[in-house]
Amino acid sequence: MSLDGKRGLRQDVPSRWNSTFLMIENALYYRRAFCHLELTDSNYKNCPTVDEWSKVEKIDKFLAVFYDAICAFSGTKYPAANLYFPLVFMIYLTLRQQTENEDEYMRRMAVQMLAKFEKYWLDFNVLLAIAVSLDPRYKLQFVDFCYKKLYGYNGSPAYLNVREKLFSLFLEYASNVPTTSTTTGKRGGKVVHVSPIQSFSKETKAVMQEFDSFELDEESTHSQKSQLELYLDEPRVDRSANIDILAFWKANQFRFPKLASMARDVLSVPISTVASESTFSVGRRVIDQFRSSLRPDTVEALVCTRDWLYGEKELAQMKLDELMDDVMNLDINKESMDDNRGHSQD
Template identity: 55%
Template structure:
């Protein structure tokens, strides 16, 4: 049996949430080694069966999007708001897809998570969407892509983003009194004294 033994098995660390994901990923890597150990060692009695390995794969893929999000947010010393929208939208999309999961436990866990997630999403998705549109690397198409996936077709939420962007543009493109004009007129009045 040829396995990359440099990877090593990870242990669960109570104070680090990502240790569960890392532990499951390393266990999946060594799945064949566990099966081999079960065949050669009569004292080894805790080898996961096929259903348990399926559950390990499901939970690992479920936790994977959260792990990637944390890596994206903490991978830089100064994460900016434009980084958040694509990652958070992907998490929301994954949660919505897992709501229809056949596994009752996973569906229950997802429904509890999504109710908390939607509270924050409803408050901040507009701001995050506008920030990502203002980033030169992205544009409104990215917002439309995720909103179409999350809400299906044309949504009120997407229309709200476009209306807010239009109002923002109109506000900044409207002629305003220049601050230099105000300063100049104030200086002129000082000279008249």
């Protein structure tokens, strides 16, 4: 059927739903091969019907968004917080859409899952929605888009809440990060502060200070844009671009120093406090008939290979003379034990 045979099929593990998705995904890939086998081999009686294949396709699309989330939230890579909101939004949107599915089986399953997920959705931290706005591919437009997609125009209050919290958080950083009018340099290993007007007289300094206040009056904070506003007003980066978000803010820390400081703290928030394996598995942490996929001979080969590798490493470090001494001592001890047994019998 001109299909890649190396892809292979996956076994289902009933206690782990992601293994069910992988099984279904690969089975759909070989669907034509299964149908062809049913026509050519009379002994093959277990090929799914057309209706069953249709149900499998629906479940595959449904579980795909969850699988995307588990891959992105994997604890081995420690992803930045900007990945959280888009994936959780997709899960919530998928559940809401499936509650209106014409298929009774899918609708009933989605309703039960949505009832549990909504409790989590209502309690998730707003900071994780703020994190996606610090991604130049999404910004606040994506948050607005998500809430309108979920709630229509009724989603505006939720978006405005995120926007308000974002600007409030930035003001905290802007007020706490010191801004000085001096530049620093190094002389002989010591930091020297150089003021641009240190050579002026008192009268000149007074006039210059008056100019500073004049500048603030003419260009007040209402007319000047903050670093956050300048960042949000810039065109968004192509969403399909592969961007290292931490490297982006490191490169722009001189353009937006206060905003970059806030971005580092927000993006470092861990998405999950437990490993994804523990989160998305309903099985216990024991090896049972469902979680053990290795055949006994494979396990035996792995154990023996491990012993041989470590054994060879240890034997290579031992001297041959020491090994021979140990063997001789064993023989001597054995002879003495035999003699003692003979005397005791006498």
